[in-house]
Amino acid sequence: MMDQVIAVSGFTKRYGSAIAVDRLDFGLGRGEIFALLGPNGAGKTSTLECIEGLRRADSGSIEVFGLDPVKDSGKLARRVGVQLQAQGLPGAMTVRETLGFFARYRGMDAGSGASAGLASAERLGLGPKLGAQVSTLSTGQQRRLALALAIQHDPELVILDEPTAGLDVETRDELHAMMAGLRSEGKTILLATHDMAEAEKLADRALVLVAGKRAAEGSPRELTSQGEGRTRISVSTSHNVFLLRRPELPAAESLPGEGAYAMYRSADPAATLSALLSCLAASGDELLDLRVERPSLEERFLEIVGRRPA
């Protein structure tokens, strides 16, 4: 069993009478990327903020490396790197000063703090901006700086809250590559995101929160293979035998056709495809195109949160 980096048990967070997170349990093992998914107001940020020690849990327990995130925030600051969703940085400081300033508070000496800061800035493409004041950086550059601050002290755990929100495609791809690089270095990453493609691409496991409760948990592959999110099969033939006859196929539901394609949604793609090909051979029709598409995490997510994909 992997070392437990984060252990959340019976965690509940309330704001007045509203329950933001309700008796949540989950754990995060060393070296994995764990995605926290959910619609707005699902309780992701409340969960992250309690893990980061910014808020207290109302009941239940949260442990990070076996420590209390609120009481032991000083010790954890050296082992955990955090990038907040809405992060204020000292606007009048330069990028270099900001990196050096926070490095010192994390216990790094002037030399190692400066070199680690420079390395993380270079890694995130901020090298040419080291002398620029933070207030003059673009949104994307400020996001990169927040990430550089999260990783400059070589933390064991990195917590990222919507790290790529509002960034252009190129920057997003670069940050995805950086996160994959962190995983290959053995870092543990807790990632809250609205970007399902990001979670599907990067996460080893994901937890879907709906209205503060756990709605689903598993690897992206496990999640997409559960529920009604079946594999979609599209077939086009020269004489449109499937469009015209609509033959019934095992474990499959016939969907409305799209252009020259007959559409099926299958819970058992192997059985459905086998029957489809037999049917095709029997009809004497000629196959023009056959597409098999697994459901995306986004489709599965919409199903979980009660909004079926269009």
Next chain:
Amino acid sequence: MSAFALHVGYEFKAAVRDRSHLFMNYLFPLLFFALVSAFMTRMDGTFRNRVIPAMAVFALMCSCLLSMPPNLVGSRLNGMLRSYRIYGVPSWTAIAAPALSNLGHMAIVTLVIAATATLTLGAPMPADPALFCAAWLASAAALAGLGALVAVVSRTGRMAILVAQVVYIPSIMLGGLMMPQSALPPALGQVALLLPASHAMRAFAGGPGAAISLAALAAGGILSFVLSLLLFEWDATNTRPGARKLLALAALIPYAATLLA
């Protein structure tokens, strides 16, 4: 250099790069000094004798009450204090570093005022430089502590300015900056003793009440910082019950105690 010393240094530099800081820490007190000294020395011949301490206290009030609280509140509202928290910056340094940085700027302003007043107005240099330094340091601690306290009890920058005005305006009127405290009616003189500015002026003046005022300022400064730490919040949405903020009024205890002395 320790993390805290680095922090104070960065705060000092950041204040130089920020126009609103420069205005409130330098331009406003120095302009006020130039204007007030120009006509007050004609209206009141004795003003020349107290212009240096009076304008030093005024500059400290501008920096500590008008500049520092809204900036600290702004740091809380824009999430900078949350960043401090997650990057391991202790709460006491989040208050003490900007306070010390502001006091560094005020030391420069005081030197400019002292030099200019001596050269252009013929104001006497402090007869007892050690007492002057002690009074300045105690006044700085008291006003910076009060500024920090105003910041931690205010939800918004605007609220911070309003709360600060409750101390700032009476201090200008009753604190002995513009007219000698001896000229105040006795009842107002008693009220004035609740203000740090009054004790600052008494401490600068020397004489029998100076020691008590110095002690009140030092105790008031320490108490204000302790209360600021108790009431400190990293996060604008993580607010404490409002009633607890009334605890801030305890900062007036050392000044109120001088009424009994």
